[in-house]
Amino acid sequence: MAPKRNNMVPNGHFHKDWQRYVKTWFNQPMRKKRRHTKRIKKARAIAPRPVKGSLRPVVRCPTFKYNTKQRLGKGFSLEELKAAGIQKRVARTIGISVDYRRRNKSVESLQQNVQRLKEYKSKLILVPRKAAKPAKADASVSSTPLTLFSFGIGSGFFRSVCSGII
Known part of the structure; x- marks a missing residue:
């Protein structure tokens, strides 16, 4: 069948080097691991604040x-x-x-x-800004370092307070 109407004349280029344009995803598992460790590192850095x-x-x-x-x-x-x-x-x-x-x-x-x-x-837990003059709502100075130490990544605090609805 001959081409009809005012269109471009077909002139296909089918010998392109397609192998050059292939993108591989072999770095995916390592990237997943990297993201995971970064998340944990961030959670530890901002503890006891919520991760989310x-x-x-x-x-x-x-x-x-x-x-x-x-x-x-x-x-x-x-x-x-x-x-x-x-x-x-x-x-x-x-x-x-x-x-x-x-x-x-x-x-x-x-x-x-x-x-x-x-x-x-x-x-x-509100950590006092100044240990010498804690505010009314602040946690006691003696218990603060202990509480900060006890907050790990898998602690119930992160799961209950910071989790969504799930």
Whole structure:
């Protein structure tokens, strides 16, 4: 069949050196190992702070298709912080994310997130900035080095407080 209409005249180049453009992934297992060790190193460096960053609320996904699922949201609402007895300015300094735009649409989710905040607060250890003058909420100076030492990577603190919903 002859080519029709105003198109380019076929002129194929089928002898390209394709072997030069092949990309191999033999470094994949080592890269996995490297990422793993880096993660552990980072966790040890920032211990006892949470590995996954600041604490986030559990929220329902929008739309009918996904509303059976839960995920981590952007930040806790001001209402949730108030119910947990945490001031909004203090929250960010102790590793709790805040989203002032969020509204609570159900009592269940409010209670669930308040419980999450209270659990986090109970396990929180505030290391005093100055050993000579610890603040009211700070941990005692004598117990601080011991607690810092006891936080390993596999400790329950990281799993319970810092884990998502899983």
